[in-house]
Amino acid sequence: xxxxxxxDYFTDNRNSWPQESKPGxxxxxxxxxxxxxxxxxxxxxxxxxGFHYIIxxxxxxxxxxxxxxxxxxxxxxxxxxxFGLIIDDQKRWTYDLFSISSxxxxxxxxxxxxxxxxxxxNWLEHPAINxxxxxxxxxxIEKFDREIDQSCYYFINNELVHQSKSLPLRGFLQGxxxxxxxxxxxxxxxxxxxxx
Numbered sequence: 001x002x003x004x005x006x007x008d009y010f011t012d013n014r015n016s017w018p019q020e021s022k023p024g025x026x027x028x029x030x031x032x033x034x035x036x037x038x039x040x041x042x043x044x045x046x047x048x049x050g051f052h053y054i055i056x057x058x059x060x061x062x063x064x065x066x067x068x069x070x071x072x073x074x075x076x077x078x079x080x081x082x083f084g085l086i087i088d089d090q091k092r093w094t095y096d097l098f099s100i101s102s103x104x105x106x107x108x109x110x111x112x113x114x115x116x117x118x119x120x121x122n123w124l125e126h127p128a129i130n131x132x133x134x135x136x137x138x139x140x141i142e143k144f145d146r147e148i149d150q151s152c153y154y155f156i157n158n159e160l161v162h163q164s165k166s167l168p169l170r171g172f173l174q175g176x177x178x179x180x181x182x183x184x185x186x187x188x189x190x191x192x193x194x195x196x
Contacts, residue, residue: 005191006190033186034187034189038180060142065139077179083098083141086171094113108162121162139154141154
């Protein structure tokens with residue numbers, strides 16, 4: 001069985017993350033981080049990489065470290081891990097999301113092809129989240145094989161904040177998601193199998 005241990009510290013763009021500049025969105029590698037400036041309150045933005053073997057072994061971990069800068073719109077600014085993304089022939093997206101808001105709340109949800117949110121845990125406030133501009137937060141998901149303990153664990157800054165039944169992994173695309181008016185940088189993205 002092939003093992004995955006992928007880590008990107010964003011010191012360069014060897015993994016071909018999108019770099020673009022257009023109205024409402026700017027992305028790119030700068031100062032050893034992947035920066036996203038998103039200034040559209042009515043939309044979200046996502047980027048992802050493919051991990052074709054991850055669907056064959058369900059016990060894995062995803063980590064993402066982020067830091068907000070500037071003065072985010074506290075009510076709307078959100079960023080987090082997009083996982084299990086599948087895009088159908090009509091370019092409709094289905095995926096799961098673990099995200100935090102700039103005001104100290106987190107959500108774990110499935111998002112269907114009609115953009116309908118089906119929360120596993122719906123916007124709970126938690127003191128593990130470092131709130132405010134310049135603060136760094138580490139998100140981690142540990143998703144175990146259904147034959148092991150049938151659980152998915154959500155961590156913020158290494159503190160367990162939620163446990164749920166293991167979600168089916170619908171697709172092999174994993175990545176980063178932002179929404180609202182936010183200026184955020186990412187300096188760690190990791191996908192790896194868990195040793196059982």
